Amino acid sequence: MTELRPSAEGLRELPLAGASLLLDEHAWPTARADALFAALQAEIPWQTLRLRIFGREVDAPRLACWIGDADAVYTYSRTRFEPQPWTPSTRRLRRELHARLGMDFNSVLANLYRDGRDSMGWHSDDEPELGNEPVIASLSFGATRSFQLRTRNTPRKTLTLELGHGSLLMMAGRTQALYQHALPRRMRVTAPRINLTFRQINPRQHRVP
Numbered sequence: 442m443t444e445l446r447p448s449a450e451g452l453r454e455l456p457l458a459g460a461s462l463l464l465d466e467h468a469w470p471t472a473r474a475d476a477l478f479a480a481l482q483a484e485i486p487w488q489t490l491r492l493r494i495f496g497r498e499v500d501a502p503r504l505a506c507w508i509g510d511a512d513a514v515y516t517y518s519r520t521r522f523e524p525q526p527w528t529p530s531t532r533r534l535r536r537e538l539h540a541r542l543g544m545d546f547n548s549v550l551a552n553l554y555r556d557g558r559d560s561m562g563w564h565s566d567d568e569p570e571l572g573n574e575p576v577i578a579s580l581s582f583g584a585t586r587s588f589q590l591r592t593r594n595t596p597r598k599t600l601t602l603e604l605g606h607g608s609l610l611m612m613a614g615r616t617q618a619l620y621q622h623a624l625p626r627r628m629r630v631t632a633p634r635i636n637l638t639f640r641q642i643n644p645r646q647h648r649v650p
Contacts, residue, residue: 464610563623581610591620
């Protein structure tokens with residue numbers, strides 16, 4: 442499934458030419474989102490990832506963890522990531538997404554932005570193991586942060602979303618092929634944010650860097 446449509450469960454379609462992008466700002470009520478943030482922060486074995494950028498290794502400006510089924514190996518920025526086991530909360534959220542969307546995800550990238558100094562640079566989630574038109578469910582808990590999208594061929598910022606506590610953003614169709622996205626620094630933000638991007642990895646398409 443690569444086409445997403447708004448559902449009765451709160452997802453609304455966002456205007457982005459050629460893309461399939463849906464948002465529910467209040468997918469999890471505040472009390473549940475609070476509990477999930479605390480559980481995820483405690484359960485996940487957060488680490489500083491080493492990425493290869495322009496021929497050299499650097500520390501990613503955030504904490505992260507790759508979680509999933511045993512065969513959901515992922516390569517990002519020419520670095521191979523072996524999945525950590527599902528935690529109780531990520532497993533529950535996986536089941537909730539299946540019940541709500543009718544979709545199976547076998548992995549999730551967890552990112553912890555400790556404050557506004559942590560960030561994510563411009564990129565597309567277009568690795569071969571994700572398939573031609575990946576469906577990605579992005580869950581946000583904690584501080585509200587700006588999520589930006591721009592066109593790939595002639596980089597031009599086209600959309601900025603303020604992703605808040607308990608929100609769900611769905612990206613599918615040609616979104617990754619046509620656009621890049623980023624989470625820029627926001628020095629006035631002092632609180633942490635956890636973002637989970639659930640994905641379906643095809644192990645047969647894994648490419649060793």
